[in-house]
Amino acid sequence: MDSYAQNRPRLLTSSRPLPDFEVVGTQGPWLHLQGGTRIFDGSSGLLCTNTGQSSPRVRARIQEQFDRYTFGGAAVVQPRIQMDLMERLCRAVGRPDDSVALTTCGTLGVEVAIQLARTITRARDRKARGDILTSTLSYHGMSALTLGLAGNHTRRPRAQDALGLGPAFPAPYPPAHGSAHPDRACDASCADEVAHEIDHRGSENVAAVLIEPINGTTGGAFVPPDGYLRRVSEICRERDVLVIHDEVLTGMWRTGMALASHHWEGCEPDMVILSKGLGAGYTSVGAVLVSPEAARWLRHVEADSLPAMGTMAANPLMAAACLGVLDELEQLDLTALAALGERLSHAMTSLTDIPTVRDVRGRGFLYGVEVGAGQLWPVMRAAEERGVFFYPFTGAGEPTSEGFVVAPPLSSTDDDIEFLASALTGALKAAS
Numbered sequence: 001m002d003s004y005a006q007n008r009p010r011l012l013t014s015s016r017p018l019p020d021f022e023v024v025g026t027q028g029p030w031l032h033l034q035g036g037t038r039i040f041d042g043s044s045g046l047l048c049t050n051t052g053q054s055s056p057r058v059r060a061r062i063q064e065q066f067d068r069y070t071f072g073g074a075a076v077v078q079p080r081i082q083m084d085l086m087e088r089l090c091r092a093v094g095r096p097d098d099s100v101a102l103t104t105c106g107t108l109g110v111e112v113a114i115q116l117a118r119t120i121t122r123a124r125d126r127k128a129r130g131d132i133l134t135s136t137l138s139y140h141g142m143s144a145l146t147l148g149l150a151g152n153h154t155r156r157p158r159a160q161d162a163l164g165l166g167p168a169f170p171a172p173y174p175p176a177h178g179s180a181h182p183d184r185a186c187d188a189s190c191a192d193e194v195a196h197e198i199d200h201r202g203s204e205n206v207a208a209v210l211i212e213p214i215n216g217t218t219g220g221a222f223v224p225p226d227g228y229l230r231r232v233s234e235i236c237r238e239r240d241v242l243v244i245h246d247e248v249l250t251g252m253w254r255t256g257m258a259l260a261s262h263h264w265e266g267c268e269p270d271m272v273i274l275s276k277g278l279g280a281g282y283t284s285v286g287a288v289l290v291s292p293e294a295a296r297w298l299r300h301v302e303a304d305s306l307p308a309m310g311t312m313a314a315n316p317l318m319a320a321a322c323l324g325v326l327d328e329l330e331q332l333d334l335t336a337l338a339a340l341g342e343r344l345s346h347a348m349t350s351l352t353d354i355p356t357v358r359d360v361r362g363r364g365f366l367y368g369v370e371v372g373a374g375q376l377w378p379v380m381r382a383a384e385e386r387g388v389f390f391y392p393f394t395g396a397g398e399p400t401s402e403g404f405v406v407a408p409p410l411s412s413t414d415d416d417i418e419f420l421a422s423a424l425t426g427a428l429k430a431a432s
Contacts (some may be wrong), residue, residue, distance in 0.1 A: 004094050006166075008341060010360065016380075016392070017377055018224040018377065018378075018381055018384065020378060021033055021039060021389075022034040022038070023313050024037075025054075025393045026053035026054045027054060027063070027231050028053065028054070028409065028411050029041045029044075029049075029052045029053075029408055029409040029411060029412050029416055030278070030414075031053075031401050034275075038387070038391060039384065039387050039388065040387055040388040040389075040408075040416065040419060040420055040423070041389065041408070041409060041423070042116075042383070042388045042389055042390045042406055042407070042408055042420055043336065043384070043389065043391035043404075043405055043406070043407050043408075044365075044409050045281050045388045046276070046391065046407060047216075047217070047249050047254070047276055047366075047391060047407050048275075048276035048277060048279065048280060049280055049281040049283045049409055050252055050253065050276075050277040050280050050325075050329070050409060050410050050411075051280045051325055051328040051329060051409060051411050052255060052409040052410075052411060052412075053281065055280075055282070055324060055325075055328050057324045057327040057350075058232065058280070058321055058324030058328065059324070060323060060328075061287045061320040061321060061323050061324035062282075062317060062320050062321055062324065062356055063303040064320065065081060065316050065319075065320035066317065066320075067285065067315055067426070069100050069316065070315075070316065070317055071315055071317075072229070072315075072316055075191070075326050081294065081316050081319045081320060081323070082102060082234065082314045082316070082319045084319070085102075085322050085326075086100040086102075086322065086325060087175075087322055088119065088326050089274075089278070089326065090256060090289065091289060092326060092329065092330065093251070093252075093258045093259050093272070093274075093277065093289070094118040094258060094259070094262065094283070095272065095289055096119055097291075097292045097304075098272075098289040098290055098291055098292065098295070099289075099290045099292070099295040099298070100287055100288065100289055100290070101116065101211035101287070101288040101290070101307075102286070102287055102309065102313050102318070103285070103286035103287070103288065103309050103310060103313045103372075104282050104284055104285065104286060104309075104310045104312050104313050104318075105275060105285070105286050106141060106248035106249075106273065106275030106276060107140075107141030107142050107284050107286075108145055108286050108287050108309075108310060108313075108322075109142075109248065109273045109274070109286025109287065110140045110141045110146050110210070110246060110273055110286075111143060111146065111307070112209070112286070112288050112309060113146060113208075113210070113244050113271050113273050113288045114130075114132050114145075114207075114210070114244075115304075115306075115307035116271065116288065116290060116298070116307060117130070117132065117207045117208035117242045117244060117270075117271065118130030118207045119297075119301055119305065119306065119307075120207075120242065120290075120294050120295075120298065121207045121208070121240070122207075122295045123240075123297040123298070123300045123301055123407075124240075125204070125240050127204055127205065127207060127336055128202075128204050128205050128357075129204075129205040129207075129208075129405075130207040131168075131201055131205050131206045131207060131314075132149060132206075132207060132208050132210050132244075132375060133168035133169060133194065133197055133198070133208070133209045133210065134149055134150045134151060134168060134209075134211070134408055135151055135167055135168050135169055135176070135212075136151040136167045136169070136170050136171050136176045137151050137168045137171035137172040137173060137175065137176050137215055137219045137222065137396055138150040138151045138152070138171065138210070138211070138212060138216050138218065138246075139151070139152040139165060139212070139217060139355060139394070140210060140212075140246050140248075140394075141214055142155075144157070144161070144163065145163065146150050146165075147162075148161070148162035148163040148165035148166070149165045149166070149210075150167060150218075151166075151167035151218065151392055152173070152218040152219075153396075154306060154394045154395070154400075155394065157407070163379050164212070164249075165301065168192065169193040169194050169196075170193055171215065171219075171222070171248035172186040172187075172190035172191070172224050172225055172228050173186060173215065173219060173222040173224075173396075174186070174397075175289075175345075175396035175397030175398075175401065176219075176221060176396065176397075177190055177193075177217060185224075186224075186225050187225045187227070187228070188226065188227030188228045188229075188230070188231045189231075190225065190228060191228050191231035191232045191235060192231075192235075192311055193430050194209060194232050194235050194236075195235045195239075198235070198236075198239050198241055198342075199239075203239040203240060203241060206237075206239070206241050207241070207242060208241060208242035208243065208244050208270075208271075208357075209232060209236055209241060209242070209244070210239045210244045210246060211229075211232065211243070211244070211245060211246065212233070212247075212249070212250065213229060213247065213250060213259070213261045213263075213267070214255055214260045214263075214321070214362075214363060216248075216249040216250065217249070217393040217394055217405060218393070218394050218396060218399070219368070219393065219394070219395070219396035219397075220361070220368025220393035220394075220395075220396075220401075220403045220404075220405060221362050221363075221366050221367055221368035221393075221405060222361055222368070223247075223361060223362065226264065227264075227290075229257045229261060229267035230264060230265065230266040230267045231376075232267070233266065233267045233268070233269070234266075234385055238279070242267060242269075242270040242271065242294060242341050243267075243269040243270050243271075244270065244271040244272075244273065245259070245260075245261055245269040245271070245272050245273070246273050246276065246300060247259055247260055247261070247272050247273060247274055248273055248275040248276055248286070249275075249276055249366075250366065251272070251274040251275075251276075251277055251278070252274065252276075252277025252278055252325075252329065253277065253329060253332075253364070253365070253410055254269035254276075254277055254279075254364060254365055254366050254407065254410075255363045255364035255365065255366050256337070256338060256341045256364025256365060257364065259272060260363070263363065266399070267289075268291075270290070270291050270293070270294045271288060271289060271290050271291070271294065272287065272288070272289040273288055273289075274286070274287045274289070275287070275313075278322055278326075279318075279321065279322060279326060280321075280328075281322070281382075282319040283317070283322065284318075284320045284323040285321075285322055289352050291363070301350035319345065325385040328411070332410060332411075336402040337410060340417060341364045341365055342409070342414065343414065343417050343418075344365060344367070344406075344417050344420075344421075345363075345364075345367075345420060347417065347420070347421035347424075348360050348362065348367045348369070348406060350413050350421075350425075351369060351424070351428060353423065354425070354428045354429055354432060355372075355432045356371050356372055356375050356428045356429075356431050356432045357369060357370070357371060357428060358370040358371060358401070358403075359403075360405075364423060365407055365408060366405070366407050367388075367405065367406040367407070368403055368404075368405055369403050369404055369405075369424075370401050370402065370403035370404055370408060371404075371428070373399070373402060373404075374404070375402065375403065375431055376392060376402040376403065377427055379404070379431045380392065380404060382426070382427035382428075382430045382431055383423055383424060383427035385427075386423035386427055387419070387423055388419070388420050388423040388424065389405060390404040390406055390424075391403075391405045391407070392404045392407060404424065405426070406420070408420055
């Protein structure tokens, strides 16, 4: 190795015990590698490239805005393209009357939602404190605040660095709550733990419950029991506590619906946080959607007291890219998309017969495959040798589980799903 290579700056980022790919091109869900081979993106990048890559629609939107102007502060320049995005986004996810705060990423979206919740409840109810309650299997971002607040035990800071924060109630899944009732599975009554925690702290001290409607990468795509999210909403409304759904990962049709919460009735939140599938890998973005009932209280506060969104928040190129993503998503045949999701579901369910596999769970285009101890990286390596890669999830339970997320782009074809399933089956059997 020459001296330059030895002394060059290091990119401080996460790594894995497998070699990186040298990508020279993309086409939808496929990465074209140096040497003429290609590999299928079985995890939509970092669960964000919902529409695949190299979209002509996204490129056209960005180019059109680039030729007009590339930056304009929303408080100075008329935010026309940002307003177009807001209106189309709210209609697309079935919340046409919401107000929207645009941010630069999902983590900041969570922080903005937290501050908005505190502002709203103090204006509305004169809350004494602004506690935000999360679950023991939650993950809500990579800032000091969100890591301290949430329950991802692998990424949680040390106790002395956690700002005095931590998860407040057990998630309704076996690794977190199964020991509480070994004679039965989790059900809607597990939401009583949320009520208990609010009452313990005093509802006057709790601003919101922040929850992932379907578990993301902490534990790997656990789906809540029927009725659970509805009961959480009922409990919170009885106590004047807001409900925030973190759909950073699950939003924009990732679970087969525009929002994961749409799989159940009666659980509409006061706020929704979106990010990954909205930017789809083309731009970093976060969006906080606020219901009209909650947003009206923001008119009672000074504009300067609203949370800062960031210098690059709501910039026009970001908005243009997101409009291109919506162009892609809105041209999808939803009937065909549902059928494709069913095909993926069937393929994932069939994996449970393989000895390496301990569990498979998920919904739509998001599945967690849990494997035996020490099997994760052998399976991942075997899958990549067969032309597909996946994203490892952060394990849960004690001892910590191992597994990976299967989350192909929504633009995948029937042949793509068949290829993914065949390669994954072969990889799992090879590692058995």
